[in-house]
Amino acid sequence: MELEPDKFKFFFPLPVTLITTVDAKGVHNGAPYGCVMPILRPLNLIAMASALPRDTLKNIRETKEFVINVVGKPDFSKAMGCARNYPAEVNEMEKAQMETTPSKKVAPLRMKNALGWIEAVLEKEVTGDEYALVIGRVLLSEVNDRFWDGKNLLEDPLVMLAPNFKAMGEKYAGRKELAEFMPQLAHKL
Numbered sequence: 001m002e003l004e005p006d007k008f009k010f011f012f013p014l015p016v017t018l019i020t021t022v023d024a025k026g027v028h029n030g031a032p033y034g035c036v037m038p039i040l041r042p043l044n045l046i047a048m049a050s051a052l053p054r055d056t057l058k059n060i061r062e063t064k065e066f067v068i069n070v071v072g073k074p075d076f077s078k079a080m081g082c083a084r085n086y087p088a089e090v091n092e093m094e095k096a097q098m099e100t101t102p103s104k105k106v107a108p109l110r111m112k113n114a115l116g117w118i119e120a121v122l123e124k125e126v127t128g129d130e131y132a133l134v135i136g137r138v139l140l141s142e143v144n145d146r147f148w149d150g151k152n153l154l155e156d157p158l159v160m161l162a163p164n165f166k167a168m169g170e171k172y173a174g175r176k177e178l179a180e181f182m183p184q185l186a187h188k189l
C-alpha cells in the first residue's frame with residue numbers, strides 16, 4: 001500500500017535518544033530526539049535534525065557541545081518527561097527527577113541510566129527554513145557498564161515508529177507494553 005510521503009515513519013524505526021546540552025550561562029538541558037544518525041561508519045560523525053526553535057539547538061550554537069544519550073527502558077519515562085516545553089532557563093532533567101552524571105570530554109551532563117553515551121562537538125550546521133541538521137564530531141562513545149556484560153547489551157535500545165509520535169513502539173514490544181511504562185501518553189495511542 002502506498003502511503004503519504006511523510007508516513008514512512010510507520011515502518012522506518014528511529015532511535016530513542018536524549019540529547020543533553022548546556023547553555024552559555026551553565027543551564028543544563030535535555031530533550032528527546034529520534035532524528036539521529038551516524039554519517040558513514042568509518043567517520044566519527046553523527047547527525048541530528050532539529051526543528052526550529054529548540055533550546056537544544058540554541059545551546060549547541062552557544063557552547064558547541066552535546067551528548068547523545070541512548071535510551072532503553074531504564075528511565076525511559078523520565079527521558080520522555082524532558083519533552084515538556086519549559087522555558088530555556090529550566091533544566092528539564094531536574095524537573096523529570098532524572099539522575100545525571102558528568103561527561104568525560106564535554107560540559108553537557110550525561111543521563112546516568114542511559115545505555116550509552118556519544119559525546120560530540122559541533123562540526124557543521126546545515127540550516128533550512130524549518131530545520132537545522134547538526135553534524136557533530138564524536139569525541140568519545142562509551143557503553144554504560146551497568147548494562148553491558150563485556151560482550152552484549154543487557155537492555156535493548158528503544159526504537160520508535162512515530163508518525164506524530166502517536167504510534168510509538170519499541171523493539172520487542174508495542175503499545176500495550178509502552179503504556180505500562182509511559183502511562184501519561186497511553187491515552188493518546
Ligand SMILES: Cc1cc2nc3c(=O)[nH]c(=O)nc-3n(C[C@H](O)[C@H](O)[C@H](O)COP(=O)(O)O)c2cc1C
Pocket residue numbers: 016029030031032033034035036049050051052053054055056057080082083084085086160165
Ligand atoms: C520520542 C521523541 C523524539 C523527538 N525527536 C525530535 C527530533 O528528532 N527533533 C526535534 O527537533 N524534536 C524532537 N522531539 C521533540 C523535542 O524533544 C521537544 O520539542 C522538546 O521539548 C525540545 O526541547 P528543547 O526546546 O529543550 O530542546 C522529540 C520528542 C519525542 C517525545
